[in-house]
Amino acid sequence: MNAYQIILGQVEDRRAAALMHEGRLHDLLIDPRGDTPAIGAVFRAVCDRPVKGQGGMFLKLGDGQTGWHRNAKGLIPGQELLVQVTGHAEAGKALPVTDRVLFKSRYCIITPEAPGLNVARSLKDEDERDRLLEIAHDALPEDRGTTGVILRSAANGAAAEDIEADLSETWLVATQVLADPGHGPEHLLDGPDAHTLAWRDWPEADVSEDWDTVLDQLEALRSPEVRAGAATFYIEPTRALIAVDVNTPEGGPAGGLKANLALARDLPRQLRLRGLGGQIVLDLAPMPKKDRRGFEGALRTAFRDDPIETSLIGWTPLGHFELTRRRERRPLETLL
Incomplete structure (x- = not known):
């Protein structure tokens, strides 16, 4: 029996898809508002101006949109090239693109x-x-x-x-x-919408259009609070980074380690569902330094099957754990 189920629906007038695993929300896709290009969109771009010291180049994409190519070696202003959107951009910033189109x-x-x-x-x-x-x-x-x-x-x-x-x-x-055969900046191919991405990247599963079954779990994602057994952790985006705070009512080293392991197991899913990336700082429950290696192993295992590139950076002098995650999705709070 397949433990997965795909549910297709809409949020407002935008396509949405939810991947359920044994009744639990495992992944979530919602189309953005407006005409913002989706990840995977292809443009004929024109190189505009390089940024000295960073090795990047701003590109004209057409329709008043700007792209940012981080590796501009060999490119010159006025040169045309095909590029593909690789991530989302905050308001007022250029879209990240690559010339390695797939x-x-x-x-x-x-x-x-x-x-x-x-x-x-x-x-x-x-x-x-x-x-x-x-x-x-x-x-x-x-x-x-x-x-x-x-x-x-x-x-x-x-x-x-x-x-x-x-x-x-x-x-x-x-x-x-x-x-x-055209010339000048132009949008050539749309990126996939939520329903197409679900078909393309998710495992084969029964498909339903009963979106109401998703709503309670979707609403819970509006809160920073996540309960995992006796542990509670809070995921709170700031302008600079994503802060994750772990709390547990269980005292002693064993209680702290148990809470931190619960976080490690669920963190990839929570970040994926909330569309969060960038710099992430974990303020963990107190645990002995000898247990740090076990926590790192659990965290590494949890991220192994996550589709979004995430790097485990390590411990800070204050005992926080840092990681970085590619910004491949828009934050859920902006989509809702």
């Missing part, structure tokens, strides 16, 4: 300027890898130039006709965008 679908990723036909490393079965490669050879043109293809792990065991259709459609979109 066209991603459920079963494949089209990789311009990275030729070759490959299968995800996580797929170990050699017979299945050979099957997928044969399907791709049949579905794609023989001459692919400098454009490559990666077959994702989701293709494992999928029907050949479904993989062929996905490959053909994604290849067509990629070639059309790459061959666009």
Whole structure:
């Protein structure tokens, strides 16, 4: 029996999707307000002005929008290039973009300027890898130039006709965008909305449109307070960082360690659901220094399967633990 369920719905007039695991909210996607480009949107950009000392370049994206390319080595003002939105930007700031454009679908990723036909490393079965490669050879043109293809792990065991259709459609979109003959800054391809992302990136599961079943858990995310057994922790965004405070009524070293381990297990899910990233500081419950390694191991294990890049930085002189997380999502408080 599949423990996952996907629920599709709307928040106001915007698409939303919730991934439930054994009745608990596991992941959440909500489209932003207005015409803000989604992550994955592709633009023909024009280099505007470099920023000395940072190695970056501001880009014109069209429609009054500005992009920020953090690695501008070799780029000059006026040069045109294809870029893809990689994250969200705070009001008044430039959209983070990259010139390593990828066209991603459920079963494949089209990789311009990275030729070759490959299968995800996580797929170990050699017979299945050979099957997928044969399907791709049949579905794609023989001459692919400098454009490559990666077959994702989701293709494992999928029907050949479904993989062929996905490959053909994604290849067509990629070639059309790459061959666009226009000039000047222009929005060429929309990023995926919440429903498309749910289909693309979440595991196969029963789909429901009973959004009311999500509302109570969604409402709970408005509060900074999270209860995990006897422990309580508070997740509070500030302008500079995300502060996480851990409390427990259980006294002694054992109670502190227990509360901190409860935080470690649930922190990736809470940050994911709340759309939080950047610098994160954990003010943990008191525990002996000898237990720090065990806490770090639990935290590392918890983040291992999280889809958003997170780096564990380490301990501060005051005994706080720091980490950084890529800002791939908009904060839930702004979406609601």
